[in-house]
Amino acid sequence: MQRLSIEWSLGFEHDRCLHTNSRFYSADSRVQTKLALATSRTSKLIVDVFPNHIMTSCIQHLIAPHVQDLGGFQARRLLPSEVVTLVGPVIFFDHLDPAVFPPGKGVDVRPHPHINLATVTYLFEGAFLHRDSEGNVQEIRPGAVNWMTAGRGIVHSERSPDEERNKEATLHGIQTWVALPDEHEETEPWFRHHPATEMPTWEEAGVTFTLIAGEVYGRTSPVQTFSPILYLDVQLAPGTQFTLPGDYSEQAVYSVTPGLRLNGVALEQHRLAVLVPGTSVEIASDSEARCIIVGGEPIGTRHKWWNFVSSRPERIEQAKRDWQEGRFATVPDEAEFIPLPEEPLRKPEQPL
Incomplete structure (x- = not known):
């Protein structure tokens, strides 16, 4: 290199x-x-x-997405990238493009495994039905948070609920993975659902904040995490602005919509601006706009293959063998599964 x-x-x-x-x-x-x-x-x-x-003096890296086919809908993948692997503990960031499904159609992400990470699902529109090998069955809708800790290993599926399949339905949201600290990588797997009513949401001078995970502005999300993290949804009314403090060593701003400016400089839609450490940034817009902010403290080197993440390459090799040989737990009432891919980055179906 x-x-x-x-x-x-x-x-x-x-x-x-x-x-x-x-x-x-x-x-x-x-x-x-x-x-x-x-x-x-x-x-x-x-x-x-x-x-x-x-x-600019506040932007360290500017990342453009790679469009991924997830089997019937698309995602704009920002992390990991060639330039940046993690922002704090966040190692994976997908923006699920608004997808419109006709009646009878929907999302069908078959059961697949994860290790040594947590998945976080947050929707703007539509719904997912989550099922996992711990027996959890949970529908998620806009404003709610699904946090699934894979730990030593978990299997899950995500599909469109029947209610969504019976009509024309839109799906739009963000999917992230959070790497677990070394001492928690092999924790017992668990899942938590937090309805929208539980999430800290407040408005200041025309800017609406929803704190998905972590701490900022003196507020704390109820979502249990394993290391310092920031995950914030921000909606700006026309002509408004706010200041993002440089509280975390690593922070990034993702432009869900056009119209955002960072310290007066336009940020193109669908770009992840990784900020210079310790920098506070003024974020403004002349039109209705939305951004997602992620960050946290560095967690150390992580290896990723398919949907396996670990601090240890040999652990990923073990997970490959375990999935190939059927040693992961199964998801109740699910007969399908995604086989271990030979070339995961080229497969049309990329698990969430």
Whole structure:
């Protein structure tokens, strides 16, 4: 792997970032880019110059999504990326694009396993029916939170409820995975559902906040977590703004909608702006806008293969064998399952 030193100059602004095989964006022709290879290996760096993209003093990395086919609907995958693997403990971030299903159709994510992580489901529209190998059956709708701790191993499915299949239905939301600290990776698996009425939601000067997990602005989410984390849904009325404090070592802002500005600079829709550590940021919009903020404290190196995450590569190899040989628990009333893929990143069906 090659280490690249990138120096950006824009008037008085000077940012320095270290990247690996990355894609960088600058604002306009005034930006002068100086590239220097930190190794003697021959390499090719692609530098794209797009209007409205600025590596500002508050943004360390700007990540564009990869569109993934999840079998009947699409997701914009932001994490993990080539540039950033984790933001705090958040190792996986999917924006489930608004998908409209005709009557009789819906989502059918068959049973599949997880280890050493927690999955977090949060919907803007529609519904999922969660089933898992611990016997939990739970429907989730907008504003509620499903937190599933895989620990030593769990299997689950996510499907459209019958009520949604009997009509034209829309599905739209966010799916994240949270890596567990080393000492909790092999904890017993468990699942918790938190209805929307339990979630801290408040409005200040036209900005509505919902705290999905963690602590911020003196408020605490009821969702049980294993390490410091921030997971916040923010909706802005036209002409409003708020300040995000730099409380956590790692923080990122995802633009669900267009119209957002970070410290006065436009953030294109469907971009994850990873912030410079310790930086407070003014987030504003002239139109109705929505963003998701994630963050937390570094958790250490994590390895990911398919839907297995662990601090230990050998643990992932063991999980592969266990799934292949049928040693995971099964989901009651579910006969189907997703086979262990040979090339998980190329398969059309990527588990949630």
